[in-house]
Amino acid sequence: MKLGGETVYRKTLHGVRVPHRKNTAGDKPEKMPIPAFVTIPMSMHIGAAAKPIVNVGDEVKVGQLIAEAGGFVSSPVYSGVSGKVKKLDDMLMSGGQFVPAITIETDGLQTMSESIEPPKVESLQEFLDAVRASGVVGLGGAGFPTAVKLTVKDLSAIEAVIINGAECEPYITSDTRTMLDDKQLVWEGIELLKKYMQVKRIIIGIEDNKPECISTYKKLCVSGGGVEVKALPAMYPQGGEKVLIFHTIGRIVPEGKLPLDVGAIVINCTTLAAVAKYIKTGIPLVEKCITVDGSAVKNPKNVIAPIGTPIKDVFDFCGGFKSEPKKVLYGGPMMGLAVPNLDAPILKNTNAILAFNEKDAVIPAETACIKCGRCVSHCPLNLAPTDIETAFKLKKPEDLDVLKVNLCMECGCCAYVCPANRPLVQINKLAKAMLRDYQNAQKAATEMLKKKEEAKKEEKK
Amino acid sequence: MSNMTVSISPHIKDNTSTTKIMRDVLIALVPALIASFLVFGARALLITAVCVAFAVAGEWGFEKIVKKPSTIGDLSAVVTGVLLAYNLPVGIPLWQAAFGSLVAIVVVKGLFGGLGQNFANPAITARIILLIAFSSTMTTWVIPGATDAVSSATPLAILKGMEGGGTLPTITNMLLGVRGGCLGETSAIALLLGGAYLLIRRVISWHTPVAFIGTVFLFTFLLKGDVNYSVYEMLSGGLIIGAFFMATDYSTTPSTDWGRVIFGLGCGLITVLIRVWGNYPEGVSFSILLMNILTPYISKATRKKPLGGVKI
Ligand code: SF4
Ligand code: SF4
Numbered sequence: 141m142k143l144g145g146e147t148v149y150r151k152t153l154h155g156v157r158v159p160h161r162k163n164t165a166g167d168k169p170e171k172m173p174i175p176a177f178v179t180i181p182m183s184m185h186i187g188a189a190a191k192p193i194v195n196v197g198d199e200v201k202v203g204q205l206i207a208e209a210g211g212f213v214s215s216p217v218y219s220g221v222s223g224k225v226k227k228l229d230d231m232l233m234s235g236g237q238f239v240p241a242i243t244i245e246t247d248g249l250q251t252m253s254e255s256i257e258p259p260k261v262e263s264l265q266e267f268l269d270a271v272r273a274s275g276v277v278g279l280g281g282a283g284f285p286t287a288v289k290l291t292v293k294d295l296s297a298i299e300a301v302i303i304n305g306a307e308c309e310p311y312i313t314s315d316t317r318t319m320l321d322d323k324q325l326v327w328e329g330i331e332l333l334k335k336y337m338q339v340k341r342i343i344i345g346i347e348d349n350k351p352e353c354i355s356t357y358k359k360l361c362v363s364g365g366g367v368e369v370k371a372l373p374a375m376y377p378q379g380g381e382k383v384l385i386f387h388t389i390g391r392i393v394p395e396g397k398l399p400l401d402v403g404a405i406v407i408n409c410t411t412l413a414a415v416a417k418y419i420k421t422g423i424p425l426v427e428k429c430i431t432v433d434g435s436a437v438k439n440p441k442n443v444i445a446p447i448g449t450p451i452k453d454v455f456d457f458c459g460g461f462k463s464e465p466k467k468v469l470y471g472g473p474m475m476g477l478a479v480p481n482l483d484a485p486i487l488k489n490t491n492a493i494l495a496f497n498e499k500d501a502v503i504p505a506e507t508a509c510i511k512c513g514r515c516v517s518h519c520p521l522n523l524a525p526t527d528i529e530t531a532f533k534l535k536k537p538e539d540l541d542v543l544k545v546n547l548c549m550e551c552g553c554c555a556y557v558c559p560a561n562r563p564l565v566q567i568n569k570l571a572k573a574m575l576r577d578y579q580n581a582q583k584a585a586t587e588m589l590k591k592k593e594e595a596k597k598e599e600k601k
Numbered sequence: 602m603s604n605m606t607v608s609i610s611p612h613i614k615d616n617t618s619t620t621k622i623m624r625d626v627l628i629a630l631v632p633a634l635i636a637s638f639l640v641f642g643a644r645a646l647l648i649t650a651v652c653v654a655f656a657v658a659g660e661w662g663f664e665k666i667v668k669k670p671s672t673i674g675d676l677s678a679v680v681t682g683v684l685l686a687y688n689l690p691v692g693i694p695l696w697q698a699a700f701g702s703l704v705a706i707v708v709v710k711g712l713f714g715g716l717g718q719n720f721a722n723p724a725i726t727a728r729i730i731l732l733i734a735f736s737s738t739m740t741t742w743v744i745p746g747a748t749d750a751v752s753s754a755t756p757l758a759i760l761k762g763m764e765g766g767g768t769l770p771t772i773t774n775m776l777l778g779v780r781g782g783c784l785g786e787t788s789a790i791a792l793l794l795g796g797a798y799l800l801i802r803r804v805i806s807w808h809t810p811v812a813f814i815g816t817v818f819l820f821t822f823l824l825k826g827d828v829n830y831s832v833y834e835m836l837s838g839g840l841i842i843g844a845f846f847m848a849t850d851y852s853t854t855p856s857t858d859w860g861r862v863i864f865g866l867g868c869g870l871i872t873v874l875i876r877v878w879g880n881y882p883e884g885v886s887f888s889i890l891l892m893n894i895l896t897p898y899i900s901k902a903t904r905k906k907p908l909g910g911v912k913i
Contacts, residue, residue, distance in 0.1 A: 382908070395907075469612060474611045476610055478608055478609075480605060512851045521907055521909070544907035555614070556611050558614075559617040563609060
């Protein structure tokens with residue numbers, strides 16, 4: 141029996157050809173000078189926020205644990221600088237929520253913590269403990285704690301682990317650099333997976349606009365080694381989890397199920413390298429390679445910066461701005477999050493910061509939907525954004541249920557191709573919330589009904 | 602630094618726009634305009650100009666009155682005007698052409714909510730209304746090349762045996778458009794050129810035209826068993842302009858590939874039924890209008906299944 145056996149008669153999912161603009165692909169990342177202070181939020185991952193274990197005035201060193209995981213689905217946080225804890229308070233994240241954050245004034249010495257030593261890893265449990273302790277979360281952008289993803293009840297359910305090296309967003313090249321500069325670590329990570337998780341098949345998925353990465357890893361693969369490289373067409377959103385799974389092992393992850401239900405685990409290449417680095421050296425996730433680019437940036441390049449560095453410092457390191465930045469993003473232009481100001485820090489899952497000038501900051505005004513169907517024919521998941529918009533405007537959550545807006549991965553293909561510039565992703569987000577409210581209300585109603593009936597039965601007795 | 606734009610992703614867009622799409626449609630209609638000028642003379646241009654002017658003015662005025670922002674810049678009114686003109690006989694009085702334009706823009710498009718909201722093709726509906734209201738001027742055809750307006754039979758009427766004694770034009774003349782008919786519909790070559798342009802620019806997909814024209818060809822062949830006859834049917838009347846330019850209108854036709862095939866199939870069947878058994882020699886307009894009405898159902902029935910979606 142194959143899990144999640146849905147027959148699909150197409151070989152590839154729809155997508156869009158976005159401009160690549162991988163301007164920085166050839167630039168080895170530069171380590172930037174230590175900023176005057178770093179601000180590290182406790183919620184840089186999906187799940188419970190981490191709990192600070194340092195107090196104002198405490199001295200901290202590089203690699204020192206400053207916050208413990210706040211639960212199973214959570215992740216510990218380490219300091220990437222040495223210095224003194226200045227502040228412990230709430231900060232406003234660009235998602236709109238307040239999150240506790242630790243501000244550290246750096247001393248510029250970068251003294252390493254004495255506690256750093258490679259963890260003892262000899263069994264699956266020790267491996268998972270090490271992954272948990274490494275502070276690594278999904279670095280491709282999702283921020284899902286890696287240890288949770290790798291905690292699998294039945295190892296035989298894993299048919300393949302897919303290493304995500306697609307990097308399909310325009311501009312971003314930090315994964316490319318990791319794959320090239322840290323190929324040793326990536327490969328060690330692969331070996332770890334093979335050894336402790338008994339993975340028989342590992343597929344490295346790389347978009348074919350990165351031939352250097354493809355050939356590098358092809359050379360490392362030996363026949364019978366269980367590792368293969370899959371060159372994928374450079375078609376956005378190739379790096380989307382569901383899309384990647386379909387294009388590598390041909391399975392569809394059904395609604396409400398996890399990739400593991402179809403035998404797959406997808407792990408980003410940089411995430412894997414970070415895990416391997418911790419197990420090899422004991423240095424947890426404290427710094428990130430980020431692509432700094434966009435039309436407002438003077439010298440676009442890849443930069444290695446401690447987590448918590450204000451993005452302003454990173455831009456300054458890249459020569460500052462050549463024109464006033466009108467829009468600044470965490471991540472790529474297709475799915476990235478716009479930040480309201482330059483004080484926002486580098487997070488664990490930040491892989492790029494982009495700054496755009498006035499001309500690139502505005503999306504042309506929206507006009508009436510002309511029912512052209514482009515949004516439908518480009519959606520990787522076969523959703524119908526134009527119908528979703530209609531159902532949303534008519535406030536018909538039951539239609540949204542049929543249209544499966546809950547499946548939308550917000551990849552943005554639909555909005556990208558819409559000639560009327562409809563804000564389709566925004567509408568889908570709102571429609572999802574409307575559907576959720578409706579479903580919750582329905583659930584509550586059925587429960588009420590049940591209780592009433594039970595009460596009636598009781599009475600009769 | 603608080604004047605930074607904070608908007609929801611995506612932050613880039615491809616370079617399509619409604620205006621660019623409409624501009625492409627207009628470009629695709631240029632060969633037919635040249636053909637109609639060569640076949641029917643300057644009056645063809647005059648009628649087109651009148652239709653366009655009244656369509657644009659009608660949209661502008663209507664939106665002024667209902668206090669909506671003006672959308673004449675998207676060029677869709679221009680397209681409607683041109684398409685309506687192409688569906689009129691060259692001898693039509695100008696005021697009737699102008700009236701038709703206003704009906705198309707104000708009644709069929711504007712009152713239903715404007716671009717994208719109307720369920721019936723404005724040009725086609727206006728043409729049918731004109732046909733019913735002014736049936737004599739709407740069916741007085743001019744022999745191309747004749748200096749005076751002499752009424753002549755269209756190939757379809759001849760095929761149907763409605764006007765005894767008419768001779769069919771040669772296939773070459775059918776292709777070039779030297780035949781009786783509406784001013785923009787006669788030159789198959791010019792229309793196919795435009796259709797090819799739309800296909801290459803991906804403004805339309807091949808599904809509807811192929812299904813529509815293919816069905817007409819096959820169905821008439823099944824009826825008469827004569828390839829020659831079927832070829833005439835294919836090149837006659839408004840089939841080619843209808844299949845490429847009217848049955849591919851976004852808002853009034855299905856948006857899925859299979860939906861488009863069904864739409865074309867339905868149009869083809871109804872066209873032949875009307876042409877062979879109906880009272881009118883031509884059935885393309887009626888078939889498209891009828892299928893317009895079915896479009897929401899076809900779209901719904903052929904909607905793609907969301908990947909991984911669990912049935913509810
Ligand atoms: S792409 Fe835009 S204009 Fe076309 S159907 Fe979708 S929402 Fe409407
Ligand atoms: S509907 Fe959702 S999944 Fe489909 S293209 Fe739009 S954003 Fe992507």
